[in-house]
Amino acid sequence: MQPKKKNNLILVIHSDTEALLRLGALLKESGDVIFATSVKSGQFMACHRKPDLIIIAARVGDNSGIDLCKRLKAHRDSKDCAVLILAEEQERELELAALQAGAVDFIAAPFQPAIFQARVRTHIALSSHKSLLQALADKDGLTEVYNRRYFENQARLELKRHNRQQQPLTLALLDIDYFKPYNDAYGHLQGDICLREVAQAIGAGSRRPGEFVARYGGEEFAVVLPNTNLQNAQKYGRWICERVLSLAIPHAHAGAVPFITVSAGIATVTPNTRTTLENLITTADSALYLAKASGRNQFKVATLEQETIKEAS
Incomplete structure (x- = not known):
């Protein structure tokens, strides 16, 4: 019997519950989706669940999603996670700051759902490939324990x-x-x-x-x-x-x-x-x-x- 393939894990950090519902519906075909509505819970889940992709709103309540991205990239337990910043139309000027903070992508509303889903799939595939390469680099080829x-x-x-x-x-x-x-x-x-x-x-x-x-x-x-x-x-x-x-x-x-x-x-x-x-x-x-x-x-x-x-x- 073939072991069940592990689903991709996507963490969405957003303080707007209606936006979370819409994003959950868009992402359900790409993997298992988990949600956080605050910076604190989002950082905790990122470090402990180690998702394949983290989608962060440019604003999470009164906090900056870009600042959260910087913190995640500086923490040893979340530094390798791929981060996508999701912005409102009036926040398009934040794109450069998001990329400089370590985000792999920046998407501003309004966006076409199919394009959003395609970009999510691409980043998950790249994240999986990176994880595989890292695992190979860390392992001893003969014994398969760490090197x-x-x-x-x-x-x-x-x-x-x-x-x-x-x-x-x-x-x-x-x-x-x-x-x-x-x-x-x-x-x-x-x-x-x-x-x-x-x-x-x-x-x-x-x-x-x-x-x-x-x-x-x-x-x-x-x-x-x-x-x-x-x-x-x-x-x-x-x-x-x-x-x-x-x-x-x-x-x-x-x-x-x-x-x-x-x-x-x-x-x-x-x-x-x-x-x-x-x-x-x-x-x-x-x-x-x-x-x-x-x-x-x-x-x-x-x-x-x-x-x-x-x-x-």
Whole structure:
């Protein structure tokens, strides 16, 4: 059975309820339409629903739709959304300001419904194409998890966010044990299959907002765990080691355990303005070194504040 295709999502921000009804009727064939009647609710929905297209009235109540467009384009959660400014006839002079604010189009009344619908379809198609290209640029081609460039960019954003909120952030570095002997014994093609299976197993456990897995390099992966304290970091370490071992990928040259396993180094920090991603990576890498030196197929946890390795119970 084919999975149901996801409908396009269009957000319309307008304070005139009659205009919303007319626009909803025009847009219903182009996707699912959601509405906001204020700048505040419109910005919230844009950031949390991430629509394919946002249509904003040039005036939303007493507020400027163009100023809202600028705010959306400056916010990390809505900056990639396509914005179309919809103006009244007497507001035609706002077109240049709208385009300079980051809008992809400007339409002033009166307009022909068919032309309006065609332009909406075009912008949705362009938005979908852009999203696909961005997804491809962010992913590792072999394992289909995120790549190192995405990891470094997104992890820095998470550090800033956790600093603002004063919440603990955890980074796990995972390394497949004895991977070179595995490649030598089973061949690089089988090695690629192993990397994909491990990556997908790790990724299957990432469900919370902001949590993600990336290929850090070679047979090493990085996992960013938002709002995760030391106790929960230890739970994750146990889970991930058990998860990979449960795949039961045969490895006759792995020493004591004849299956593919991972070692994990986990670093937890409640960041401040001096905390850097490089510090966090170095701390997790130190814990990973200790896990491997202690026999592999295990994890160790470190805290950046104390700069000491804490052995997991």
